[in-house]
Amino acid sequence: MGSSCTLRALGAILHRFTNGVSSKCPNSMALQWNGLLSRKLSSSSSISSLPSWISTHIHGSATVTRTIWTVSPLSMGRRSSKIAGRKGAQDAKKAKLYARIGKEVVSAVKKGGPSPVSNTALATVLEKAKELDVPKEILERNIKRASEKGQEAYIEKVYEVYGFGGASMVIEVLTDKINRSVAAVREVVKDCGGKMADSGSVLFKFRRARVVNVKVSDADKDQLLSIALDAGAEDVIEPPVYEYDTEEDMSESYYKIVSSAENYSTILSKLRDEGVIFETDNGSELLPISTIEVDDEALDLNKELMSKLLELDDVDAVYTDQK
Template sequence: MSGHSKWNNIKRKKGAADAKRGAVFTKIGREIQVAVKMGGPDPDVNSQLKDVIAKAKSNNMPNDTIQRSIQKAAGAGANENYESVTYEGYGPAGVAVLVECLTDNRNRTAGEVRHSFDKHGGNLGTNGCVSFMFKRQGSILLAADDTDEESLMLEILECGGEDLQAQKDEDDELVGYCVTTAADNYYAVKTALEAAGHKILESQLERVPDNYISVKDPEQVKKLENLIDALEENDDVQAVYHNWDEEE
């Protein structure tokens, strides 16, 4: 993400989420429902649903659970109506925070999000107070293959991608490559990479900050961690974005 290799942070969060798998499946189930209602139950013609299914599989959601969620969303009995809501504010040390939610009750969600900010040293702000600091960006994680990095970079640029970063595990072993794209080119680049035979492990449209803030004070760091964890544990919250440089 924007000069930093943020996939490690994504993996860290996913690891924490795996410990609460039921909550993760609930969140993904909501995403499936919204995607189906917007574009239909066929992932071959519904790119948004295709992305959510890939996300579900990367979080070890069983195939039969995925299919039940799709069938439920497409059926006449699917009477839950979730809407997308984004909350903005500041965490400790002036860190900008964006919270993307899917909710069937705005009042409940707003109250819970506000409570998390207040409890952990932050302030919930008004719409637009921090969103201008972030841009939409596509992020595509490719499995490592026999293609060398230089050739892959040329291929990425030719199909409209912007950047390529090697992703390594804790033992410094290559596990894949993170491709970044402009939001408008995301699906075109993803389709081109799939057509070229590359295996996509995970992909998403995300919000990326223009600049990152370094936080050194241990007390502030702890408050930030607690705020982000509290928000991510909320069933209505789908994603939390911030400009705290966690790699410092």
């Protein structure tokens, strides 16, 4: 596992020395609109001409207008079709979600017993599991597992990493053996040529939010924006658009509806009512406050590092600010 990452990292370094410059195109242009909902924009002609969704509500004597700007991020020169195995990645994401909920169930039972009536922590986890469509048999299996001899409660840990090309990563871990988890994470990061970061040196670049992921091919954009407005979503982030994207590439990309915890269930209910297929988060996601565009070599190296980290049983999620 480690030799492959090490060779790729060494190859990237040699490439930079032999060519003298980064392969990242200096003339690449990226337009990204984050905070698309309720954003205060200037009234200049360049902004006002952009496509948008507008909803006006009258509250007493005050009129409130909320706008979603529907501009997609644009990146030139990179094919998103290079990101292979999307279906496999989504299946792995779902497996990670189920594993995390199972670990949360074990921890709750260890602390307060197997009855959700008397154990409010377990009741909260089961309610979240229902919201996230976690199969009932997974919950029952982990409630039973919690009573097994030698099974310890799980502890949350966050590790921060410097990747390639200036990108950063945050690794979320839920483990019953901290020494095991940190050793495994450090080994993968070292073998792949990354660098562990001090606590707090990367995390400030991200914000935590509830997120609903909707595949582009499963939703009409106007319908999705309308649902987001009605349900009080904070943001709708459109997938980045690349110069050489094919129709298949675009159909496998995702909208992200960003929500507060209070409005999350409302958004899910409205999507269900409208027959829109969606994927939930694992309780929350970390979203980059701003994104960094890296060259193709760094992109591949970061992807491999993230993939190797996600193979670890203790790792539940890996987030990056890489575009």
